[in-house]
Amino acid sequence: MEDLSFVPDLPTGPLDVYRSTSSFNWKRLKLALEGDIELLKLKYKIWQTLEKDPLFAHPVETPSIQEQQRITQLQLKKINEYKFISNEMFNASYSKRTRVLMTINEAVQSINPSVSVKMAIGIYLFSNALLSLGTERHLKFYEATIKNREILxxxxxxxxxxxxxxxxxxxxxxxxxxxxxxxxxxxxxxxxxxxxxxxxxxxxxxxxxxxxxxxxxxxxxxxxxxxxxxxxxxxxxxxxxxxxxxxxxxxxxxxxxxxxxxxxxxxxxxxxxxxxxxxxxxxxxxxxxxxxxxxxxxxLENLSAGRIGIMQESCHSISSVVAIAIRYAATRRQFGERNNETPLLEYELHQWRLFGYVSAAIVFRLYIENFTHKYLAIVEKSNAGHRVDNLSEAVSEIHALVSCSKPLLTWTVLEAAQQCREACGGHGYLKCANLGDIRSNHEPTVTYEGDNNVLSQQTGNWLLRQYEAALSGGTVDSPLGTVAFLKNYNTIMERTFQCRSTDDMKNPKFIISTYKWLICWLLKLTHRKNEEQISKGLTKVQARNRSQVYHWRTLTKVYAEYLTLLFSLESIEAKEKNLQPVLMNLFSLYGLWSLDKHLVELYQGGFATVDMPKLLREALLELCADVKSEVVSVADALAPTDFVLNSVLGKSDGQLYQNLQKAFYSKPGVFERAPWWRDVVPSAKSKL
Known part of the structure; x- marks a missing residue:
């Protein structure tokens, strides 16, 4: 077992009531989500270094735009001076070096998203473009950017x-x-x-x-x-x-x-x-x-790396908001029996509101960790001049995968931030809760490097090509195997709902097979709508535009959800055994939580029976109850350090009201008369 003593222990306090019911070690889960102990060490090194640097202290009040830009640029300069990437790391393989750079960017994003965006665009995206689109004559720009930091x-x-x-x-x-x-x-x-x-x-x-x-x-x-x-x-x-x-x-x-x-x-x-x-x-x-x-x-293919970076940063954002909301729910008591108020976490409605997003945070992290390994392995082989079987087809599949996953992850995180803000009530509206800033800073991701609604259409194009190949008996070009099941299209479409208990519903095989059916049905529906429009004399572009709502768009969302489940399940099966029970519960929770949103399509295509909604929702609530005893430790594994989380509601000590009091009292001028009081008191001027 790896030595995780570099991860600081959490302080004792009110959260111990729930932490004591957990079946696993939260540090082990944190390592499992990171996937590499050296990268986890690097992340903590960055956080602890920057916490000690006054330049990275969190401002009590929002600075002016000019000051925010100045501080951001100074922070980038200081990060470059710290040289978190060693010469050994820089000279490592492409895959290792890229993961190190991604880790640095993720660690910084948790503290100041503006700095991470500045780094990602000005250093990493630019240097990747030079490598992928340029030649030897552009190496001088690459060296000046990535190594010497002479170019931003x-x-x-x-x-x-x-x-x-x-x-x-x-x-x-x-x-x-x-x-x-x-x-x-x-x-x-x-x-x-x-x-x-x-x-x-x-x-x-x-x-x-x-x-x-x-x-x-x-x-x-x-x-x-x-x-x-x-x-x-x-x-x-x-x-x-x-x-x-x-x-x-x-x-x-x-x-x-x-x-x-x-x-x-x-x-x-x-x-x-x-x-x-x-x-x-x-x-x-x-x-x-x-x-x-x-x-x-x-x-434009070079943008795939940037979109993967956005997905990774989205994973950190959703991890932070659910950690804040869960810790708050475990310490905030409301209603209940006389003289014995009940923690919000005990209410089924509160569990139902939040736990789907907790499961999404876990599944997304496992998905991205697994997929990034596969993606970088292909890129590294290609860059080194080694033979990559079906390289062109693999690039197309990766592009399709990224083009729907970036929308799914960024939209889900935006929804999670809003739901977690509401779940923290009025206190969640405080700036020092940090939920509002996380949401506002995350929001542009649904638009930049590909507007989500437009970007996902590229996935639909690729999926329909594979569907048409399967129907005609041709080859389904899916080197990563994400739609290899289309060759069994007819057999899959014959399936109907057969579960008899909630345990059957929670089975990963049921969830995965149901998603395969759903993708096949939506492909059939979308293809049929598209062909109908073409038969009316519309061009291909016009037909596609008429086939978006309820067809193309839904298809790509379902495919993205399937990808998260497929890759995360593969990842879970490779994790240490004592973590698998909680990870499998969270996997099933995310799968059923997502399927619950597609009951219309499941009925429409003839898969669902009258028993399916009842069993699905019963299973969903049972999973919420099962996860409740584990969820605070899950939040601990997802959360960064208190300095990075920067939330008065989400501190790891659980001292909610003491922390709120400190925040209230530390506001500049909190107990002073307003300096503009003379402007609003009519008699003030006459008395002077």
Whole structure:
């Protein structure tokens, strides 16, 4: 057994009543969720180091936007100085190095999401793009970014008038053979690049995606260019650019999201990222792909890594909000017998409100841990030049998987933050509860790096291709095995509900098999609706648009839920045995909690009987009762340290009211007369 003494013990207090009923060691579960003891050690090292640094102290009151941006930039600078990634880690394998970088970003995100976004965009996403889209001539930018921290970058894709529809973006990069330069130009404000993190105040370079035009006037589609923006010594913007900081946002205001317009701005020819295509000195376009859409696809594929990062950060956000709500529910007493108030955690309604999100937090963590290993293994082999069987098909499946999982996770976390806020009553509305800030800082994830509703459509396209292949007797291209079951489509569709007890409902085999049936049915329903629209004379695009509501969108959500169950179950079966009972209960709870939302489809397709809703909901409530004795320790395993959690309601000592009193009393000027009292007392001026 690994030595987990580096994980601090929790203080004794009111929460011990529930902690004593747990069947497992919370530290062992924390390690199981992390998946690697060295990464867990690194996370605690970061948290403990930053807790001692006054620069990372939590402000009592919200600073101005300018101050938030200043503090965020200083914190990033200090994190770079701490050098949490050692030379040994930096020289490790691609997979190991990437997981270390992800761990650092996750640890920082828990303290200040603005800093983690700044790191993710300005260092990791930019450097990954250089590796995946660039060649040897761009290594100087990579070294300056990832190793020496001389460059802080941004990612300029979105424009004012175009976000998800990247093909119609209008920023141009026209090659000038006389000077061997590209001329970047913005035709009007609608084509201004906007919402670009780090661009508003701080970045020195940006990765611009622009329409490449050769001297003969041919448009070759969107390509990536490394573009210098500011003098690194003064942060003054270079001539030929209009760069501005965007207005105040709902959250994450430490990030200086900006907009930029180019006025015939010149960059060297070599700044074109040329792995997929290049322009010779005389202006000849050379590409390894014949279709511009494939070039765009290769460029945007780099975003998968960013979306996986968003999912990992979402796991930390949901872990924090459920930990706060559960600890509060265990210590907050309301109603009950005379002189013996009952903890909120004992009420079935409260369990039903929260425990589904607790189970989601666990299942999501196990899913991402397992999937990230598989994803990085494929990328590492590919980057090293090793043969990867069915690489193209694997990339397509990964893209489909990420394109529906990012929406599922980010939406679920947003719902969880709101439900947990409400479950903490009025006290949950306090800023020092931290539930509001977690929610506001998480909210942009449902939009950036792919609007959820638009992004998930790409998954639907891939699923329907596999369904059509299965129907025609062709090959289902699923190297990761997520839809390999489609080859048994006819057999699966013959199944109906057969459970006789709640124990049957809780069985993972029932949950997984029901999801397979549900995916098959939704594929049939969606395909039929799409074909009906085409038969009416609609184009493929028009038919797809008419098939979204209740079809395409529901299909991709169900597939995403199935993925979380499939990968997390595989992960649970590999964990230590004494953790498996609680993990299996949480797995079944998440599975039934999710299926409960799809009873209409289960009836519609003929799977469900009149007994199914009753048994499903009875099983769900039984699982809530079973989980109750374990849930505080589950929350302990999910929660970061008190400093990181930063919640007056969620402290690990359980001293709810003492902590609230301290928060009330520590507000600046709490007991003083308002400094503006003279402005509101009519007689004040006459007495002076």
């Amino acid at each position: 970058a941004s990612f300029s894709l979105t424009e004012v008038a175009h976000g998800s529809d990247a093909r119609l973006m209008r920023t141009t990069a026209t090659y000038d053979p006389a000077r061997r330069e590209f001329v970047i130009h913005t035709p009007d404000f609608e084509a201004a690049k906007c919402w670009i993190g780090n661009l508003g105040r701080t970045c020195t370079h940006t990765l611009v995606f622009a329409q490449l035009i050769t001297p003969d006037g041919t448009h070759h589609g969107l390509h990536g260019f490394v573009v210098p923006i500011r003098d690194p010594d003064t942060l003054e913007t270079y001539p030929g650019l209009i760069v501005g900081d965007m207005p105040e946002k709902i959250g994450v205001n430490g990030i200086d999201n900006g907009f930029i317009m180019f006025n015939q701005y010149r960059i060297p020819r070599e700044n074109l990222l040329n792995r997929t295509a290049d322009v010779t000195e005389d202006g000849t376009y050379e590409s390894s792909f014949s279709e511009p859409s494939r070039i765009l696809g290769a460029a």
